[in-house]
Amino acid sequence: MLFNSYEFIFLFLPLTILGYFFLNHQGWKGAAKAWLVVASLFFYSWWNVIYLPLILFSMLFNYIIGSSLAKLSSSPNPTRRLLLIAGISGDxxxxxxxxYADFFIGNINLLFSTHFSLLRLTLPLAISFFTFQQIAYLVDAYQAKAQEYDWLNYALFVSFFPHLIAGPIVHHREMMPQFASPENKSWNYENVSRGLFLFFTGLFKKVVIADTLAGWASFGFDQASSLSLLEAWMVSLSYTFQIYFDFSGYSDMALGAALMFNIRLPINFNSPYKARNIQEFWRRWHMTLSRFLRNYLYIPLGGNRHGEAKLYRNLIITFLLGGLWHGAAWTFVFWGFLHGLALVIHRLWQKTGLRMNQVLAWLVCFNFVNFSWVFFRAQSWPEALKVIKGMLGFSGIVLPAGLAGKLGFLAPAGVLFGEFTLQSPARAALLLAVSLALVLFWRNSMELEKDFTPGLRQAVWVGAMALVAILSLTGISEFLYFNF
Known part of the structure; x- marks a missing residue:
């Protein structure tokens, strides 16, 4: 089920909230948790019920391993370490x-001219997210930072629908004490108001901004045979802002939906396009994934503890695997490599002691992120290179025909005047300019929520956003991170 669907907004979410608080009000605490678990699994199964046994098996497997790690806290370290390795390996x-099965089979066939048949498996929804969340839980259980002996509690920890599909990746200690708190079991009007504000802010970002930008991005990447300079930049920027508003919109909706249950999920998105270097970008973008990669991959590899050369190696490996986590394609791996390499270059730049003008620093960082998103979005290498060639001017420069009278002197330099293949380029340019202004100069939703005070003016504002967003639900589209 999608957050941006009529079924979720008008039926599932209100009924789940009312049922949960009604059961708690009656004193049926276990039934309230069970209601939320069943509702969350129903939410998950709406997409394809055939994968319900898969997530149930995964939850049961990790629950057994995790509770065993907690019970064996006094056992010799090798015993617990082997159990942890078995659990992570199973995940x-x-x-x-x-x-990745088909990805590896395809590459084996390519390398060795074999003809193994592809499995053509459908990727189970949210498998990347609930796998990482449970790996983090196993490590936390091994380090005695988390323990859970109640199956219903563990099932709720993994399946809680606001974060289940695309994060944030939550630690047990961040969420479950909130469910145990007696004061969180009662209806809280302020939390509901704040939750509605976040939810409809996210819905507006998704359906009004991101889905509009998606049309230009899809045309440029998937349909156009070539792109002129301006078209290529509009296409790349359309995707850059599409994924920003799509993912930040999802994060807002996830945090808003959870807050209506009096649960605060960790912030996952903090104005990443304001970053002035790539390290800052990753402290602001998909923050819980960055935390996971740092704590459970980069640091175990050695982090920065064994000299500069190994530090750079660890950064590259971490982001290569981070790219692969996003998708089973070499374009994703290359995207990860670019970001790992950028972090290495950033570290080397810091060692020189030189300082860059802040505006120039932002420009360099933003344009690097924009270029690298091309490989993230492209379905193939030729598709990515088509956009990159256009951005570098290798596919020609075309200006609107109406400018021929004023800029005709550029024609000898190879500039053409005519119609764009991209539809409504003026509208695209306007929306891109508005998007840039919003991400740079407008306070983000987390900052706005901190200052949010329920009242008539706020109700009118939230109601207007909700109305515009709901009226824009003409075609339901998946969130981009649902594919990962």
């Missing part, structure tokens, strides 16, 4: 089979 095997 990675499950993820690898469904997400």
């Amino acid at each position: 990675l095997v499950l993820l690898g089979y469904f997400k």
Whole structure:
């Protein structure tokens, strides 16, 4: 089920909230948790019920391993370490089979001219997210930072629908004490108001801004045979802002929906396009994934503890695997490599002691992110190179025909005047300019929520956003991170 669907907004969400608080009000605490678990699994199954046994198996497997790690806290370290390795290995095997089997088979066929048949598996919804969340839980259980002996509590921790599909990736200690708190079991009007504000802010970002930009991005990447300079930049920027408003919109909706249950999920998105270097970008973009990669991959690899050369190696490996986590394609791996390399260059630049003008620093960072998104979005290498060639001017420069009278002197330099293949270029340019202004100069939704005070003016504002967003639900589209 999608957050941006009539079924979710008008039926599932209100009924789930009312049922949860009604059961708690009656004193049926266990039934309230069970209601939320069943509702969350129903939410998950709406997409394809055939994968319900898969997530249930994954949850049960990790619950058994995690509770065993907690019970064996006094056992010799090798015993617990072997159990942890078995648990993580089981998770990675499950993820690898469904997400990467065909990728590896295809590459083996390419390298060795073999003809192994592809499995053509459908990627189970949210498998990357619930796998990473449970790996983090196992490590936390091993380090005695988390323990859970109640199956219903564990099922709620994994399946809670606001974060289930695309994050944030939550630690057990961040969420479950909130469910245990007696004061959180009662209806809280302020939290509901704040939750509605976040939810409809996110819905507006998704359906009004991101889905509009998606049309230009899809045309440029998937349909156009070539792109002139301006068209290529409009296409790349359309995707750059599409993924920003799509993912930040989802994050807002996830945090808003959880807050209506009196649960605060960790912030996952903090104005990343304001970053003035790539390290800052990753402290602001998909913050819980960055935290996971740092704590459970980069630091175990050695982090920065064994000299500069190994630090750079660890950065590259971390982001290569981070790219692969996003998708089973070499374009994703290359995208990860670019970001790992950028972090290495950033570290080397810091060692020189030189300082860059802040505006120039932002421009360099933003344009690097924009260029690298091309490989993230492209379905193939030729598709990515088509856009990059256009952005570099290798596919020609075309200006609107109406400018021929004033800029005709540029014709000898190879500038053409005519119609764009991209539809409504003026509208695209206007929306891109508005998007840039919003991400740079407008306070983000987390900052706005901190200062949010329920009242008539706020109700009118939220109601107007909700009305515009709901009226824009003409075609339901998935969130981009649902594919990962």
